[in-house]
Amino acid sequence: MSMQSHLAELEKKHRALEVELNDCLAHRATDDLRIVELKRKKLSVKDEIERLRHNGLASVH
Template sequence: MSVNAHLQELRRKHQTLSCQVEEAQRSPGSDGLQLSHLKKQKLQLKQEIERLSVQQVG
């Protein structure tokens, strides 16, 4: 898998997690622990995307 394809897949996963986080935040009975876990996953993906983007440019 090329770096570009990998970055696209990571961005797709990040967007999916964003939607899940927003949905959980709107839900009155959402599990705070689950929301925290989703946010952590989202942050990890963002950091990986940034790391790969910098490597690709440099």
């Protein structure tokens, strides 16, 4: 898998987590642990995206 396609998949996953998190936040019955888990996953995906972007830029120079 190329770096661009991997980044695209991660960005898609990040957007899906954001939608799921917003849906959970809109419903008061959602368990707080579920919200924390979604936020953690979303941040982890974002960190991976940033790491790949940084490494991609570093390899170009």
